[in-house]
Amino acid sequence: MSEHTLRIATRQSRLALWQAEHVAALLRNKHPGLKVDLVPMTTQGDRILDRPLANIGGKGLFIKELELAMSEHRADIAVHSMKDVPSDMPPGFTLAAMLPRADPRDAFVSTRHKSFASLPQGARVGTSSLRRQCQLKQARPDLELITLRGNVDTRLRKLDEDQYDAIILAAAGLIRLGLESRITEYFGAEQSVPAVGQGIIGIECRDDDARNIAYVRALNDPQSWQCCLAERSFAQRLEGSCQSPIAGFATLNGDQLQLHGVIGSPDGREMYRGAHLGPVTDAEAIGVRLAEELLKDGAGALLERLRQEAP
Numbered sequence: 001m002s003e004h005t006l007r008i009a010t011r012q013s014r015l016a017l018w019q020a021e022h023v024a025a026l027l028r029n030k031h032p033g034l035k036v037d038l039v040p041m042t043t044q045g046d047r048i049l050d051r052p053l054a055n056i057g058g059k060g061l062f063i064k065e066l067e068l069a070m071s072e073h074r075a076d077i078a079v080h081s082m083k084d085v086p087s088d089m090p091p092g093f094t095l096a097a098m099l100p101r102a103d104p105r106d107a108f109v110s111t112r113h114k115s116f117a118s119l120p121q122g123a124r125v126g127t128s129s130l131r132r133q134c135q136l137k138q139a140r141p142d143l144e145l146i147t148l149r150g151n152v153d154t155r156l157r158k159l160d161e162d163q164y165d166a167i168i169l170a171a172a173g174l175i176r177l178g179l180e181s182r183i184t185e186y187f188g189a190e191q192s193v194p195a196v197g198q199g200i201i202g203i204e205c206r207d208d209d210a211r212n213i214a215y216v217r218a219l220n221d222p223q224s225w226q227c228c229l230a231e232r233s234f235a236q237r238l239e240g241s242c243q244s245p246i247a248g249f250a251t252l253n254g255d256q257l258q259l260h261g262v263i264g265s266p267d268g269r270e271m272y273r274g275a276h277l278g279p280v281t282d283a284e285a286i287g288v289r290l291a292e293e294l295l296k297d298g299a300g301a302l303l304e305r306l307r308q309e310a311p
């Protein structure tokens, strides 16, 4: 038996550690005899907690340090929530596998209110993303959307301390952490189209590391892969940072892939929506086509304006 140990770089939040342990267990199970260790580390995104992500350079901040560790051979692979992975991969790295998609929906969490629809006029709602903000503002312009940062447990604590009437989180994260019972209501796609990659765990490798790429590839779920490909090519064509108010969500029905996309202004007043359907083998082209259609409809001018306003 070889002495090979596969090292997983991971952030130290409870969710990141859960995901890394999950992948470690899947790898050990798939490859009996393979040793898998975690290499926990703190990233810049974890250190800067006092400002909205959109103002500090976006979500790439959560993964740069993991990639540095991989390039210095302190770790071999990194496990990510695909929602947090920018659509452009830096040179030298490759995404080698996507796990089967967990629940992709956004969740409404409140202790006092039974549903989003029953929130009182002017209620304070915490969310970390412009994507959720713009979609919910469109339905309820009266609500006060407030930035909410920190890991899942911190966000729930802030709700429990009455800093908010309700908060919005990804269902997948809550379910992974055993917090499903905190979910008050699930949003349908007509209320909130999920983020690109939401609910999908992806695994990143060094692109010259054939041995570990082969280990990781064995975990790939082809349907998850194709959906993620369509969503990410949509985001990439929009040149959207993950913090742009962009939603993209693909589903598969047999060999047909359907992609829904939304681009909106943070105040919810301007909104571009569309959907494209095609054979799954065209996943990438479907994403590009939907992006180009929405850009032409007016989303191009909106995104340009948002880029100019960005700090």
Ligand SMILES: NCc1[nH]cc(CCC(=O)O)c1CC(=O)O
Pocket: 081, 082, 083, 084, 152, 168, 169, 170, 171, 172, 173, 174, 197, 198, 199, 200, 201
């Ligand atoms: N930005 C943090 C983050 N990254 C991935 C998830 C949830 C899990 C997933 O979507 O796979 C979360 C928490 C949240 O947005 O509520």
